[in-house]
Each structure stands twice: as structure tokens, then as C-alpha cells.
Amino acid sequence: MPGSTTDRARQRQRTLAEKLQWLRELKTPRGEQPPSYDMTARLISERTETSISGPYFWELATGRSTNPKLHHLRALARFFNVPVAYLAADENADFEYLEAELELLHALKQRGVHDIRLHGATDVEADLATVQDLLGRLRQLDGPGGDQARETALRLAPLDPEQQQTLHDIIDDPPLLNALRSEPARTLTRAAADLDDTRTTTAATVLQQLPLLDALHTDTTLRIALGAATLSEHSRQAVLTLVEHLTRVENAAQV
Template identity: 35%
Template sequence: MTDSENRPTNNLSSKLNHLFASMTPAGRGSYSVEEVAREITASGVPISGSYIWLLRKGQRDNPTLRHLEGLARFFGVPPTYFFDDEVTQAVNSELALLRALRDTHVQKIALRTVGLSERSLHSIGEVIERVRELEGIDQDPAGPPAPL
């Protein structure tokens, strides 16, 4: 599983880095490894920022189940995110949708569609797909277009 849109491959470091890149606090950049370590430790699972850094760099790749559960809980994903590629793919699709919904331009467009008829929504969906084709964007980042 790879793609050019910053989605992880099958290894732990890529998946963890993807979570750091995707799950950012509102109004600022990514969490630091020290912030994540403090929160996980405060939840009862001792872990250091340097250990998380080693995991992110791929220099450690066999963390304990407790550490993976702590990381998963912090980022709000199921622990199977790190083991099951189907779960990883499903979660990454949800993360892509959340990233898109954070975009104020996307929010404005979505809000402007409230109250439109089913037929109008379908037409807007078709226009968006055509513009994506013209710009060379193959597919909606959240998956194939659903019928509106």
C-alpha cells in the first residue's frame, strides 16, 4: 500500500509518521514526540520521546503492545492500525476526509450546497469530477465519488 499523497507504506515508522502528519492540533503544526510521550505516559503507559523518535525513524520496529496501544489511543486510531493493512487503509481514508473538511474553502463550498435539490447536488458533483480531471487529479482523496 503506497501512494504519492503522503500515505504510509506497510512499515511501522511510515504509519506512525503519517499519524503525526495527519493528526495535528488546531491552529498549529504537528505534535512533538515529547508532547506525545508526556500524554501517553500520563495515561499510564511510560514511554519516552526519544523512543518515539526512534520508532518514527525506523531505528526501532518492535514496540510493546502497550506502547502501540498508547500511541493508537493518543492519535484516536484502533491499535490494529499498525498491524492490519485494511484497517490502515480505512483509517487513512477517514483522515484524508478530515483533512479536506478542515480546509476553509472546502467548508464554504459544502455549506453553500445546504438546501439544494438532489439533482443540483448531482450536477455539482459532476462538475467537481470534471474539474479534477482537467487538473490531472485522478480520484477524490477520500475514495471514489459516491452518488449524491
């Protein structure tokens, strides 16, 4: 609304007192009065383990004192879930997003939406930090490649935690990502998904032996390998002995 406290504050920099008053109001449930300065100071002291007296907080929140000590600033920032730099800054230019998020959460609470629950979260009430995290993710999706990023995010949502972790592991492995750009590599991956652990280990061993892969490229070698697979262990050993003998003969002939 034009002429509101928020609009007037935007026309100039907020003082520390105004920030504290705004944050204090933000934490107040809809329809209730903000707790007294003494009560607020007591809550800050309890939750941050940093002693702040009621009179001292009153001085900060009313502008009587404008130069708090660093450990007090840290306690205030922790209690109100904002960066220390926000409270310490003389200008607000670098905190436009933060102030917009503060106003959004305040507006939601004023309209009765004070119990914000996120999709996929159970019995979790969103505070300022949660809303900031959510809005930060939304801003990232609005960046370069936003449409593709949003589509990817929607596809990731139904995955179970183990599948999501697997994707994280793949993303952290650039060579693997580059390999998966190839359709033959994706075909191998799909085929491996149906293998048990023993066959997967065997397939990985074969893939690491380039001469064997080159040999299996021919129909004759494939027929020999498939035929050997049906033989008993004793017969396979006999075939291996014959192959070794033939290899020695051919090598000798080439010399």
C-alpha cells in the same frame, strides 16, 4: 494530487513509522507545527498512563525501532484513536476505510474545517473517532436497502429520546414486529394510544381472553356489555348472578 506522499504510500504498505508520522500530523491544528517528539511522548504518557519516553517515541516515528511492546502499541492506539491492529498490521488492505477516514479528516483540517460539529450535538468537537463513527453509519446506509434505511434514519431524527428508546425496544422484540405488520394490529395500537393506564390494562386483559373476544364479536353480546356498563355495581352483580344461573341451566339441558 498525483505523486503526493499519500499516493506514494498507497502504492505500498505503510510502515509503523509512516503511520505514526501521519497520525501525529493529523492531530496537529492547521497552520501549526507538530509538537516535538518529547512533547508527544509526554502527552501520550499523560493521557494513557503508559510511560513512553521522547527518545523511544522518536525511534518508533523515524523507523529506528520497529518492534514495540504490546502495551506501548495499545497506548499509541488509544492516544491516536485507532485500532491496535492498525498499528501492528504489516499490510493495510484491511484498513482501507480507516485510511480513507484519516485522509478525510486531515483534508478537512487543512481546509480550516477543524471544528466539526454534528447535527444534534452541542459543543462537541469531532475527533477521528467521531468521524469514523459517522462514516461507518453512512456506509451502513449505503448497504443493501440503502434508500429505505436512509429514509428511516431521516424519520427517526426528529423523535425525542423516549420515542427512540421505544423504537429500540420494539426492534428487539421480533414477535411484536411481526404482529405490527398487520393493519388490524396497528389499528389496535393507535386506539390504545388514546387510553389511560387503567383502560390500557383492561384492554390488554380482554385481548388475552380469546373466549371473551369471540363473544364480543356478536352484536347481542356487545349490546349486553354496553348496557351493563351503565348499570350500578349492585345491578351489575345481579346481572352476573342471572348469567351464571342461565349458564347452569343451559349446561344441564345439553346433558
